[in-house]
Every structure is written in C-alpha cells, then in structure tokens.
Amino acid sequence: MEMKPYIPPEKSLPEYTVKAFVLGVILSIVMGAANAYLGMYAGMTVSASIPAAVISMAILFAFKDRNILENNMVQTAASAGESLAAGVIFTFPALVVLGYYTTFPYYIVTIIAALGGSLGALFTIVLRRAFIVEEKLPYPEGTACAEVLIAGDKGGSHAKPILYGGIFGGLFKLFGSSGLWSGTVETAKMVGSRVYYFGSDLSAALIAVGYIVGLNIAFLVFLGGAIAWFIAIPLYAGQMNHGDMSALDLAWTIWSTKIRYMGVGAMVVGGLWSLIKLRKPIKRGIKAGLEVAKRKQSGEAILRTEEDLPLNYVLVLIAAFVIPLFLLYFHIIGSIGIAAIMAVILLIVGFLGSSIAGYLAGVVGSSNNPVSGITIMSLLFTAFVLKGLGLSGMEGMAATILVAAVICTAAAIAGDTMQDLATGYIVGATPKRQQIFEIVGTFFAALVMAPVLNLLIQAYGIAGTPTAKENALAAPQAFLMAKVTEGVFTGNLEWNMIYIGAGIAVALIILDEILARRGSRFRTPVMPVAVGIYLPLSLGVPIFIGGLVRHFVGKARGSNEESPTDPGVLGAAGLIAGEALMGIFFAALIVAGVAPSTGFSSNLLGMILLAGIAVWLYMTGRKK
Numbered sequence: 001m002e003m004k005p006y007i008p009p010e011k012s013l014p015e016y017t018v019k020a021f022v023l024g025v026i027l028s029i030v031m032g033a034a035n036a037y038l039g040m041y042a043g044m045t046v047s048a049s050i051p052a053a054v055i056s057m058a059i060l061f062a063f064k065d066r067n068i069l070e071n072n073m074v075q076t077a078a079s080a081g082e083s084l085a086a087g088v089i090f091t092f093p094a095l096v097v098l099g100y101y102t103t104f105p106y107y108i109v110t111i112i113a114a115l116g117g118s119l120g121a122l123f124t125i126v127l128r129r130a131f132i133v134e135e136k137l138p139y140p141e142g143t144a145c146a147e148v149l150i151a152g153d154k155g156g157s158h159a160k161p162i163l164y165g166g167i168f169g170g171l172f173k174l175f176g177s178s179g180l181w182s183g184t185v186e187t188a189k190m191v192g193s194r195v196y197y198f199g200s201d202l203s204a205a206l207i208a209v210g211y212i213v214g215l216n217i218a219f220l221v222f223l224g225g226a227i228a229w230f231i232a233i234p235l236y237a238g239q240m241n242h243g244d245m246s247a248l249d250l251a252w253t254i255w256s257t258k259i260r261y262m263g264v265g266a267m268v269v270g271g272l273w274s275l276i277k278l279r280k281p282i283k284r285g286i287k288a289g290l291e292v293a294k295r296k297q298s299g300e301a302i303l304r305t306e307e308d309l310p311l312n313y314v315l316v317l318i319a320a321f322v323i324p325l326f327l328l329y330f331h332i333i334g335s336i337g338i339a340a341i342m343a344v345i346l347l348i349v350g351f352l353g354s355s356i357a358g359y360l361a362g363v364v365g366s367s368n369n370p371v372s373g374i375t376i377m378s379l380l381f382t383a384f385v386l387k388g389l390g391l392s393g394m395e396g397m398a399a400t401i402l403v404a405a406v407i408c409t410a411a412a413i414a415g416d417t418m419q420d421l422a423t424g425y426i427v428g429a430t431p432k433r434q435q436i437f438e439i440v441g442t443f444f445a446a447l448v449m450a451p452v453l454n455l456l457i458q459a460y461g462i463a464g465t466p467t468a469k470e471n472a473l474a475a476p477q478a479f480l481m482a483k484v485t486e487g488v489f490t491g492n493l494e495w496n497m498i499y500i501g502a503g504i505a506v507a508l509i510i511l512d513e514i515l516a517r518r519g520s521r522f523r524t525p526v527m528p529v530a531v532g533i534y535l536p537l538s539l540g541v542p543i544f545i546g547g548l549v550r551h552f553v554g555k556a557r558g559s560n561e562e563s564p565t566d567p568g569v570l571g572a573a574g575l576i577a578g579e580a581l582m583g584i585f586f587a588a589l590i591v592a593g594v595a596p597s598t599g600f601s602s603n604l605l606g607m608i609l610l611a612g613i614a615v616w617l618y619m620t621g622r623k624k
Helices: 018-042 049-060 068-097 106-126 128-134 140-154 156-177 204-213 213-239 246-277 278-298 311-333 336-364 371-388 393-427 432-457 478-491 495-517 526-536 536-558 569-591 602-624
Strands: 184-191 193-201
Touching: 018 068, 018 393, 018 432, 018 536, 049 068, 049 140, 049 393, 049 495, 049 569, 068 106, 068 128, 068 140, 068 371, 068 393, 068 432, 106 128, 106 336, 106 371, 106 393, 106 432, 128 278, 128 336, 140 156, 140 204, 140 393, 140 569, 156 204, 156 432, 156 569, 156 602, 184 246, 184 526, 184 602, 193 213, 193 246, 193 536, 204 213, 204 336, 204 536, 204 569, 204 602, 213 246, 213 336, 213 526, 213 536, 213 602, 246 336, 246 526, 278 336, 336 371, 336 393, 336 526, 371 478, 371 526, 393 432, 393 478, 432 602, 478 495, 495 526, 536 569, 536 602, 569 602
Parallel strands: none
Antiparallel strands: 184 193
C-alpha cells in the first residue's frame, strides 16, 4: 500500500522563503558549533532535526503565512550543521593526535567540510527512491521528526501523545543529566580468567527508537551486542594478562581496542552486500530519475514529490566539488598522480560509505549511525592504497586522514540527508528543494568549523597531546582514527578481529537468504548486527526493550508490529523530541560551563522511571 503524504503532491506550499533560509542557516551554524564542542568533549553529538523543527515552529508561529513544508526546510538545513560537525571532529583532530597539526589552516578544514559534506548529499539523490520509497526503511528519527511537524500543524488530540512523550523524555533527560542517575547502568564480573559484562543506557529516546524500528531490527542490534559482549569479550579475556584492571575497565578495554574491529569487518561485508542486494532498486531509482527528467523536458506535468535534483546537475556538481579537492591534495602532497588517486578513492569509497550511512540511518536512526565505523572502513582502504603507492610515515598518515575526512563528512551528511528526505516523504515536501537546502546548510556550517576547532584546541587542547591544558578534551573518535591509521602504516592492526567480523557477516547473509526463501517474517540482515557489535551493548539493550514494547502492542491490538502509524509511534516521537531538545539545552550549559549537579544519585530511581515510561508507551500504543 502506497504511503500518502500529509501535504498532497497536487498542493503546492511555499518551501523556499526568506525566513526559512535565514533561520535554517543560523540554526545550522549554531548546531554545528555546539556539536563540535560536545563531540570533542564527550565523543557524541546530539541530533538536531527535531530540536530545529520545534524551534522553527516556535519562531514561525509569529508569522501568519507559515506552513509545515517551510518548517521542514528549516530543520533540513539546520540538521546539516550537526551532522557536518560529527564528520569534522571524528577526523581532523586525529591530525593533532598524530602531531601533524597543532592548529588547523582555515582553508583546508573549510574546503574539505563544505565539499565533502555536499558530496554526501549528492550521493544520496540516486538512493532516495531505493531506500525510502521502495525498501521503505523505517528511518526512526525521520519518522519522529515528521510526526512532530504534523502534530504541530494539526494541533488538538493528534498532538497529545507527542506532547506527553516530549514532557516525559525531556524531564527524564533533565534529571539524568543533572546527576540524579548515571547515563549508563552497568556491571562486570570476573569468572575465572574471563570477564562478563552487562549494561544499559537509561535513555527514553533509545526505547522510542526500538519501538519505531520494530522487534526484528531491535533484536538484531541487541544480538550484535550479545555476540561482542557475551561471547567475544569473555573468550578474549581468557587469553590475556589482565594486570590490575577492574572487571569493568577490562571489558571496555577489550571491546574498544579489539572486539570493536569485528563490527568494522561485519560492516564492510554487510555494506557491500546491501548495495549488491539493492542494486536493482538503485537502478530503478536512477532510471525513474532519468524518466522524470525526460518527462519534464517534454513539458509533461510532474508531481513535485517525485522531483529529485536532476542527475545531469548532480554529475556536474560532483565534478565541480571533486576538482577543488584534487587541487587541495596536490597542493599538500605535491604529486599529481597521487592526488588524482586520492580523488578517485574519495569518489568510490565516498559513495559506498554514504550508501551505508544512508541505509543505517534508516535502520537505527541518525543519532546511532556508526559514522566512525564507516570512516574506519575508508581509512583502511585509503591507507593501504597510499602505502602501496609508496607513501609512508607522517606524510602517508596525514594524506589518509585528509581523504577519510572527506568520506566521513560525506557519510555523516548522507545519513542526515536520507533522514530528512524520509521526513519530507511523510509530510509531502519536494525532494529537490530539500536536497538543495541540505547543501546550503552544509556550506554555511562549514564556514565555522575551523574557528570552532581551533578555539577548542587553544582553550582546552586534546588530552594526551602537546596541546593539552587543564580540562583537556578527550576526542575519543579522533584517537581511534589516529590509532587505526598508525596501525596500517606500522603493521599493527587487529586484522584477526576484522576477519572474524567478516565471517559473522557471511554467516548472517547465508541465514537471511535461507529465511527469505522460506518466506519467514523474521530476517537477519547484516547491518543491524554489525551496528550492535560496533556500538556499546548498553545502547542495544533499550532499543531491544522498545522493540519488545512494540511487539506486545501489536499483540494487544491484534495487528502485526509493522502496522501503520499509531499513537504509540507518536508517543515515541515525543520521547525522542524531548530528549533531543534537552540534550541541546545541556550542550549549551556545558559550553557555558554551568551544567547543574544535584549531588544525589540513584540508578534504581532512574530504572524505575524508565520502566514507567515504557509502560506508558505500551498503553499509548494500544489505543486505536
């Protein structure tokens, strides 16, 4: 059954407006700067789509001629800044860790961020129909954002589940961030020479993500975590010298330095297989895009909700963005041949990485999208190619990071773009206009990335480097990227773990094909499991709980868990919105240095309240 957008294709509302442009650009810059700091400080960023949509609705409420598609354009541009920040902070600080830079040249960061991010938006244009229209991936955060926009436009009873969910999610995040309970409840125990761990994030938003994606996907994410933490870590711990580490520190150390690479191996195989499986939908998407262009040229009326940026424009823009990157690499490396190969790598691997990011955003959401894992994949490939061409030492490592920075920003923006296009698909936006606004938001956010990075390095420095000062920033992803790159050039990479992860992926592919031939409703696609291995187990547990809640709601209502949007989905959207808004608020407090603390902490209280939220979500979902 074909999905009918909220605003019919035949109806045209103003989407490009001056106020939408100005507000979108301002929010893109603000969200980008805030997330650059938060990512360097804590190794995480906060999703900006829903906060931007809510802020936009609040501001545009003062105008009589506002509309939902205008609000959607604002969040499209604004969320680009947050995603671009993730791509930048995961890679560029690695050059400080390696000792290549102490501060960043403005032109290098700006060119790579602006053009790399824009390439990510362009790469997704041929994927939109395949992932959103044909495969109908759930895009949990895109769906949540659409429901927030629709609820704001409709008002009345439709908005109640989102309103209540927003209040519950926001208050839960407020109390948790204030120190009433830990963000993660976890424990580990030594049994002989082996360590066993269990933990869960106390997050209403992650339960909501599990509810939206359903039990099958939620279970597979948890399964990936179980493989890593219940099997691989205990087995590895039994073969190593533990030293004087606590059980908890030991479990995390083994995961971050060894087992996580299993996720990378599974992700590489899963990503390639996903593209192979989706080759026909992608071809159909390209063919449909060409047909739309021909029909438009012949004067035939085209539904605006079918209009992507024309493919001939896309190819011209890709060339226009790659050429300056090639010249930048030539300026840095001094070799036309190597610079040309670097440009080819970023095109091929960039498209692959962007495709994987766009797919994963549809499975687990943009906030949980393992962009750093995709970046590691690109680092490995790039490093081996450049090493084979004769580059070595600092020159080879720096060149690898600078190529990976383009791919990382492209993947980050690609995941965000697909999420925004999923929102647009539900509300009835014009894809072509969203795609242009995504590039606009990326370019403006790129203008402030270098100043923000340099300000942070000068004020705090990065821990473990000569730049470190008091309260130095951890920059965990940057250290991971530096270590992987260094491992390739020194020959000390965890290849065994990568091979094991690849083997797990192959086994899952075979099982999935068997289940498909038998017509089973339960399937085992690789990517959710790969994400579960790569991310902490503590993220997979609440996602699994949310999937269980959705399953029991379906049983209670007498319908399957993939039934059309119900009040439970609206409530889940509210939980995500509330936590995201409060996350932005606390990010601002952290930047200002005034984050509050209660001095009282009770994880039991947090677990009880989170269980109450899960029960509320179940009761809300049961309503027809």
